[in-house]
Amino acid sequence: MTDHAPAGTQAVGRALSVLKLLGSATGELSGAEIANAVGLSSGTANRIIRALVAEDFIARNPRTDCYYLGSGTVLLGQAAQRGFGIDKMLPLLEQLNAETGESVNLSIRDGDESVVMLRVQSTLPLRFEQRTGARFPLHTTASGKAILAFTPRWEDYVAALPPRLQKLTPHTLETPQELEQAIAAVRKRGYSIDEQENVDGVRSVGAPILDSAGNAQAALVVQVPAVRMPKGRVRELGERAVQIAAEAAWFVPVNRTTSR
Structure with a gap:
């Protein structure tokens, strides 16, 4: 934190860290767990937690004395979905x-x-389970590659990557050069392919959802167990995803950004 930071910036940053932590957690967290995870003293963490509870951004389970995201974050999330047009894309x-x-x-x-x-789960017995809010590196996912391929100055992003990329499976792309080739293929065929690069045993195809300027604001992804996804079906699902993504583009607000 610099001396020139606006007043209150540190407190806001700490509160956001707590919210992000609870948003990524798989269950409730105690005050001590929150303090340790975000690197705060117990007193500071407790003050932040009390403030967030007072505004309904965090809720406390009286039986466990642990915390989880409150109704205030639900309302904010719904408002954000409306702002991005996500609620209209569910059908x-x-x-x-x-x-x-x-x-x-x-x-x-x-x-x-x-x-x-946003996610609609398969009802088939063999399926890939995933939760909303899940985060993955751009280079490992069909969504990430679909978005990058239609992002302005994507070449600069790839050029700034380290020489060796993070690997999540034995199939994950290993270098920026491999990612560049994958992006070029997406731009040529219109959809991306995750060849078990993010989760071993899962193949995915992704189609960019473009704004009026032709820039990707989101991606529509179909995820399939590899045993149910021969190469012929990859093309079939990829082309259908592109068609549905084109319909979803009608709901994308103009001039949204997909980077920060």
Whole structure:
């Protein structure tokens, strides 16, 4: 924190860190767990928690004395979805889910990550489970590659990456050069492919949702267990995802940004 930071910046940053932590947690967290995770003293963490509880951004379970996101964040999330047009896209995801029988999600870019904003789960016994809010590196996902391919100055982003990329599976792209080739292929065919690069055993296709300027604001993704996704079906689902993404583009506000 610099001496020139606006008054209150540190407190706001700490409160946001707590909210992000609870948003990514798989369950409730105690005050001590929150303090340790965000690197705060117990007293500071407790003051922030009390303030967030007072505004309904955090709720306390009286039986466990632990905390989870409150109703205030639900209302904010719903407002954000309306702002991005995400609420209007749900019927299109449900349509693609009904046609394919597979899991479908809508993801956006947040810095170096792809974030799942909306999801319709497959009802088949063998399926990939995923929660909304899940985050993954852009280079490992169909959504990330679809968004990058239609992001202005994507070449600069790739050029700034480290020589070796983070690997999540044995199939993950290893270098910026491999990512550049993958992006070029997306731009040529119109959809991206995740060849078990993010989760071993899961193949995905992604189609960019473009604004009026032709820039990707989100991506529509179909996720399928690899045993149910031969190469012929990759093309079939990819082309259908592109068609549905084109319909979803009508709901995208003008001049949104997908990076930070």
